[in-house]
Amino acid sequence: MDSAVDTLQDPAPSNMSPSESAYRQLRDRLLIGGFPLTRQLAEKRLAAMFGVSRTPVRHALIRLHGEGLVSQHAQGGYRPAVPDPNDIACLYEARRALEIGALWRPEEAGTSHDRGKLDALREDWEALRRDPPPADAEFVTTDEDFHIRLAQAAGNEVVADLLRSVNARIRVIRIHDFLSDDRIEVTIGEHLGILQAVAADDPAGAEKLFRAHLAKSKEIAEERALRAIARMATLD
Incomplete structure (x- = not known):
């Protein structure tokens, strides 16, 4: 070795x-x-x-x-x-479409997000903000849970199931986003900001925050993954 x-x-x-x-x-x-x-x-x-x-x-x-x-x-x-860049790009596109669709679903359907589910989700993430966990790849499952539960609060379990499938396939890249304490804390804050917009019945605001959140997470995860792959290519 x-x-x-x-x-x-x-x-x-x-x-x-x-x-x-x-x-x-x-x-x-x-x-x-x-x-x-x-x-x-x-x-x-x-x-x-x-x-x-x-x-x-x-x-x-x-x-x-x-x-x-x-x-x-x-x-x-x-x-x-070595992840396929084209597959990863397509998976991120699918995730973006699913989550934005879930953010807008209640308004388009003439309903509203489940307030009980939103409140429970906010309480869990407020607790994480008070006591952030240390950086660890395992945090990716906690992050995925947030997005699944937010989609469930919109009232469409099919979307939540599809999002689970996409998350499982993209996890190989997304896991790289949670290897530093600053990214854990930023993610917690951004999640709570999205929740606040959803609770205020502001899907446009929630979408804007989510797009920025997803773009930054994707950028960091891909950069770190490429750095790791480049390092492996130098070893023999």
């Missing part, structure tokens, strides 16, 4: 199972571009690196394959995945 990569190794967290520890350490190293793009992610080498047996590593690789962070190697096993 490249010596520069070895310096990235962290000790396995003592409060996690071997499978979860292997998964998180491997995921985090992939996110910063810690493996050569073309080299197979060998179970034996990874097991020694993370201080676990090969079985937890195998489970971690299967899980990461499902999340799109590793791909099948031509000679067997896995290697770091």
Whole structure:
């Protein structure tokens, strides 16, 4: 393994199972571009690196394959995945269309957003603003939950289900947006701003805020993902 990569190794967290520890350490190293793009992610080498047996590593690789962070190697096993830029662009377009449609749905249907769902969502995110979590790739699921629940408050579960599917496919890029504390705090503030506009029955204002929120998140996530891929391309 490249010596520069070895310096990235962290000790396995003592409060996690071997499978979860292997998964998180491997995921985090992939996110910063810690493996050569073309080299197979060998179970034996990874097991020694993370201080676990090969079985937890195998489970971690299967899980990461499902999340799109590793791909099948031509000679067997896995290697770091390289997302298709065209697919990512199309997925972001689909997400934008779904969420903007949900923001406008109540006005166009002559109804209103579910106030109980909006209030519960605001309370959850106000709590996060008071006590922001540390930067962690896992925050992507919390972020996804916000957007799903906001769509559900508009009253169309089909849109929410479609958004779940898009989020799952785009997560391989979006996960890069939550690797610094400042991005967590900015995201929380922007979510609460969107909620405030929705609660004020201002879909135009909510759409403007959402478009800016999505554009910035996409820019940062893609830049960090490309940086990680570029780093992997230099390793051998």
